[in-house]
Amino acid sequence: MARLSVGLMLVLASCWTASSSGAAISLEDKLEQLTNNYNEMKQELTSKIGQLEAQIQGRAHPTSPVYFYAQRSAPFSTKAVKLPFDTPLLNAGNALDATSGTFTAPRAGIYSFSFTGMANFPETTGVYVWLSASLFLNGNVVGSGEVDEANTVADQWSPLFLQVTLSLAAGDQVWLEIDYDTAGIVLHDDADHYTHFNGWMLDE
Template sequence: TASSGIDSESYPTVDPNIALQGQCVIVCDAAIPYKRNPLASANQRNKKIAFSVMRSSDIGMPATRGGSPAVIIFDSILLNDGNSYDSSRCHFSPSRNGVYSLEFRIFKRYNRNDLVVALMVNGNAVLTSFADGNLANHELASNGALLRLASGDRVWLEILEGALDGGWKYSTFSGYLLYED
């Protein structure tokens, strides 16, 4: 227009039936095939792997015996999506290759002994954690990491020194698939 200084002849006429004047419209062609991963594997791509277990009783409470590590037994499953936590063997075994987030918190028995806990992967200590026994009090030994695991790997927790207090529902072990390889 003459008052705005814009040459109206250089712009196309606007159809009065269009309600989106001056707005950007994005058009997608939904007929493009999904090539990277066939749609047939959509169920596998959406399958979730996550677990969280807890120690809720003192029955069979592990402690180191003569320097031998003791596997921590978790007696309550809070979540087991993908059924990758095996409660009979007390270990997590992922069904798919990928990067997993794993974390644990183990409640130390009320005494003057240290508590040392290790996260084991296929028999090797990958992480350790420590709760000081200098004072007779409760503390948590906790740690966590992102780890690349292969299908069939076995992951569990061992007490290397000391004892846990199991009856308070404070000791937990959790993990989930962050992304698949």
């Protein structure tokens, strides 16, 4: 009876040892698997963060910036023709042809344009007089700015403004025109430069 008890105890001990060893191996395998999964996720996350940082950096500092700023130094009053600029001050990317006043998008993206001018009115009594300038995209009006007055005095000046943000394709053309005015009104300018046209790429 004593020998049977001892043998049973040895068998139970052997089973417990095998079970414990199996449990230990299983935990080690699971720990290794979790560690591998963690490392893979960490590597993937690090890669995505790097890609996002590169995109943000690229948008903040485009490799080929596009922007311009141009002025005029003489009056202009011709309607329905492109408004030219004789004083280009900035033209990164060479997208503005100042002589014709035409901006050609070098590549697709979001662009912003701003125009400021000064209307010079003659003396009038009891009637409204006005000057309107519009921004054209490939021949179509996409935005206008207008100034109107009544009972003006000779050489009265009033400003007009225009600002437009556009999604452009490569090769799209943008320009300004005086499209409506009253006889005798001109877009004033001289050596002090009252006419300003600028634009820049915001995103691509």
